[in-house]
Amino acid sequence: MRLELPHSEIEAVYKEMILELFRHPLNKKIPKRYDVKRRGLNPSCGDEIEVMIAWEEGKLSDIGHQGQGCAISQAAASLITDYVKGKTATEILSITNTDMINMLGIPVSYTRIKCALLCLSTIQDALT
Amino acid sequence: MNLMTGTAAKQHFALFARHPHLAYLDNAASTQTPQAVVGAMASYYTGYRANIHRGVYELSALATGRYENARGALARFINASADEIIFTSGTTAGLNWLALRLTQKFTSRDNVVLTRLEHHANLVPWQQAAKERGFSLRFVELTPGYEIDLASARTLIDENTKVVGFALVSNTLGTISPARELIALAHERGALTIVDAAQAAAHLPLDVRDLEADFVAFSGHKMYGPTGSGVLFGRREHLRRLEPLFYGGEMVSHVTYETAEWAGIPERFEAGTPAIAEAIGLGAAAEFITGLDLAAIRAHETRLTEYALEKVGKEVKIIGPADISRRTGVVSFVIKGAHPHDIADILDKHGVVVRAGHHCTMPLMRYLGLTGATRASLGVYSTAEDIDRLVEGVRYAKKVLCA
Numbered sequence: 001m002r003l004e005l006p007h008s009e010i011e012a013v014y015k016e017m018i019l020e021l022f023r024h025p026l027n028k029k030i031p032k033r034y035d036v037k038r039r040g041l042n043p044s045c046g047d048e049i050e051v052m053i054a055w056e057e058g059k060l061s062d063i064g065h066q067g068q069g070c071a072i073s074q075a076a077a078s079l080i081t082d083y084v085k086g087k088t089a090t091e092i093l094s095i096t097n098t099d100m101i102n103m104l105g106i107p108v109s110y111t112r113i114k115c116a117l118l119c120l121s122t123i124q125d126a127l128t
Numbered sequence: 129m130n131l132m133t134g135t136a137a138k139q140h141f142a143l144f145a146r147h148p149h150l151a152y153l154d155n156a157a158s159t160q161t162p163q164a165v166v167g168a169m170a171s172y173y174t175g176y177r178a179n180i181h182r183g184v185y186e187l188s189a190l191a192t193g194r195y196e197n198a199r200g201a202l203a204r205f206i207n208a209s210a211d212e213i214i215f216t217s218g219t220t221a222g223l224n225w226l227a228l229r230l231t232q233k234f235t236s237r238d239n240v241v242l243t244r245l246e247h248h249a250n251l252v253p254w255q256q257a258a259k260e261r262g263f264s265l266r267f268v269e270l271t272p273g274y275e276i277d278l279a280s281a282r283t284l285i286d287e288n289t290k291v292v293g294f295a296l297v298s299n300t301l302g303t304i305s306p307a308r309e310l311i312a313l314a315h316e317r318g319a320l321t322i323v324d325a326a327q328a329a330a331h332l333p334l335d336v337r338d339l340e341a342d343f344v345a346f347s348g349h350k351m352y353g354p355t356g357s358g359v360l361f362g363r364r365e366h367l368r369r370l371e372p373l374f375y376g377g378e379m380v381s382h383v384t385y386e387t388a389e390w391a392g393i394p395e396r397f398e399a400g401t402p403a404i405a406e407a408i409g410l411g412a413a414a415e416f417i418t419g420l421d422l423a424a425i426r427a428h429e430t431r432l433t434e435y436a437l438e439k440v441g442k443e444v445k446i447i448g449p450a451d452i453s454r455r456t457g458v459v460s461f462v463i464k465g466a467h468p469h470d471i472a473d474i475l476d477k478h479g480v481v482v483r484a485g486h487h488c489t490m491p492l493m494r495y496l497g498l499t500g501a502t503r504a505s506l507g508v509y510s511t512a513e514d515i516d517r518l519v520e521g522v523r524y525a526k527k528v529l530c531a
Binding site: 014044045047109 | 467474499528
């Protein structure tokens, strides 16, 4: 419970980059060709995500995601799907939760961590 | 008009002294605890703490007396007899027990009728029992106005219906179920009725005799009582022939190495040392509500709900009945283009506490074509100012998220 915070703190979370990615998410598509598809669920809010991954010569060549989510989850999905392109499975599996939160660059509260990590954990799930 | 509702009621709750500007609008999830309840529990721990029903010493007798007094208070609260009140850990525990024990002899010919708006706690236990015993589940449809469709209930409840279970008040929509009609339909077909009263106990007068319900379950922490406390009411004639769920101390009258005989009701359903302080606290909560007068609480919350529907309704789409007499102060809403989690997060930063998500009714959300909703829910201490703050927060959230 964070009472009576000034609007500037709200803007720290809902800053323009996050909102821009929420309104116009990156890689929100179904790739023409893909090798794996995996579904992820955020049980706390019921949000679902689906990621589809294509491989070429041991590297992730294309990725798309589908589903609905909050601003934080959509922004995180946009950033992580861009970040994993061209990486090997080993490289992708070594991405940590902290890396993901740093990528977002906003304070992520305890209750929103699942939103921030849903896409990353679904991608990593798809590789194991 | 009762002068103890709204702002005046806040004085009973220490939390509001600590957070005077908090607009606490998550009462459907859990209500705050008045000093009378905290005090009743504290006096057990500091004044007469002992196990109950066994000690021959004075302290234990005192604790037993207070525990049984609490049972009496709950019996008066819903117009039952004390031996029909089983203390549980909450609504979920009561409903699970019923789903396990009532269905033991059900076959594939039988069915259990629920509604589309049930909380997971009155759905999943029946699903699991149905998988084991082979009976089928049926769901009474809702009208486009988010109410229980009695025409649908009439077609679904038939001679093979063994149980009809429903929420008296929907935790997601605020809908008040037509309980009398559903119970009459069930009884005409010889089915037992189970009422999930978790969202009703603190908000509507509840009279189990008048309702003619066979079983009623509710939770302490949604009626200004302690967490981990609750009640399962069962009519005496049903309790007498039902098997206990748990076996152990306190629930037996005679035990040999080979066999055991059960104690009377309700003791046979309370194996082991119960949550004594919580039961005493729950008794105090029932008296607290009665002291404020449930009819006055209902009137207060109805006025505020009307105000909320009008004010918030201008900003959002309300998901629930429009008719104020058919709903409680559970006000769920959606905003196009804004996710409930984001709305609740922004409201929290404005000191307005609401719930976001599926509200433990995932199938209902899908049924309504929604992924989630934001829910504001009222209590006895809610005020028009809380609603104004909610509206202000919603406007701000829209500005941020829907720009």
